[in-house]
Amino acid sequence: MTFNRSELLDYYYRDLYPELELLEKERKEILKKLKFAILVIAPFALVLMFKLSNENNLAVEIPIVAISIFSLVAVWLSRDYKRTFKKRIVSRLISKIAPSLRYDSSGKIPESIFRMSALFEDDFSRYEGGDLIEGEIDGIPIKASYLRVQKSYRDSNGRKRERTIFSGIFIVTEFHKRFRHTTRVVPDISEKYLGLFGEWIQKLAAQKLVRMDSPAFEKEFKVYSDDSIEAHYLLTPNIMERLVKMKKRANAPLYISFRLRKLFIAIEKSSDPFKPSLFRSLLDIEIFKRYMENLNLILGIVETLNLDRKIWSKE
């Protein structure tokens, strides 16, 4: 897949800019309404806090409730704006780069595929996502979407809380080699969270830690596999080098698993990669570049990992 940046920038100024200007107007309208919402909510919250200042617990919770109400209003007000942005901008951008790909702003990778990857714990309470991109790139089937997977739990005070298991871009594709076992590549930092991930780490530890022969790769990742030879077969020096480069470019934690004939890649991102900005101008070229970077991470995966390389055994 050729990803010509200057051509895309031309496309941005020539075809998308007029659309973005219209959306920018809409964004400003939403901002006005939000400012008005602050003017209503803030004094109301302040009065309540003042009145309830004797009851300590309630006074502390009022700002939290006020912020939650404000966030809900912001989401509600920007619903149409977000939808229009994805339909008119993201969708067009994707078909410009790869006309054969299908894009569905509300679609997501199915839960079964997320579970199949065995990259994250599968006991979750909330599974959300969007921006499903589906199709073939250079003859290789690919499916990608944004995912946000959370698990609810009770804290020490018995209050219900939510912990994010994964938030980011999730990609599933095919790998050009045959394999039988499961091999997982996870960021080296995962050890730091041993306490948090408890059960899941234990499950992971049930698999053998495989030491790889690339110091640069070992610095970034840990490899767990049922078969150390197969792990070396999949992670050739070339693939390891490409993964290190990909990690540097994504500048985010990267999780990879080779399982059930598929290759799963999860790139951690705190929010929707194609969310239209609300508090920054849509006409800001830096924002457009960020969308392009995210698209490049997804659509460039076949080229980045050289997935279209054919070997004798798998045609």
Added chain:
Amino acid sequence: MMDFLLIAAVIVFIGVLLYNTLVSRRNQCDNIYASIDALLKKRYNLIPNLVTLMKESMHYEKSLLEKVTELRAKAMQPHLTPEEKIAIADELTQPLHNLMVSVENYPELKANEQIMQLMRALNEIEEQIAAARRAYNQAVTDYNNARQMFPSSLIAGWFSFKPKMLFTIPEHERNNIDIEKLLKS
């Protein structure tokens, strides 16, 4: 007296741990070596058919084919030590690689489905051998490090844990052959 017993118990406990680590690392090397041995057998089983089929067309590669046959015969000798097996396998890697690349010059070979099937099988085995070698070298490095580092070096010395030999990894294995490119050319 109690203190002395306690210290002795701790020392014995640490000694046992170090001994077990050395044993498990040595076993890891042996396990991977067994897999390499199995893969090498598969490789040697493929060679006679491939050479017979190629001999007809590859007039300019006679010496290469002879070299492959000769090394295969050497590898099939009984009672070879692991070191000898590794050395022969290493020696055979380069001529086999050259053979696979030289197919490029013979369109009639590329059109022969039987040869192509054998080449596919051989290529997969070669990639698996390359991976197994790297896994083996990593396991041997871990084992040798444990053997040489204090305090496990003491245990290794007492129980005569012998050093193990590494495979040499040919430079071309760092870049696998792109079959697509090869077939198109």
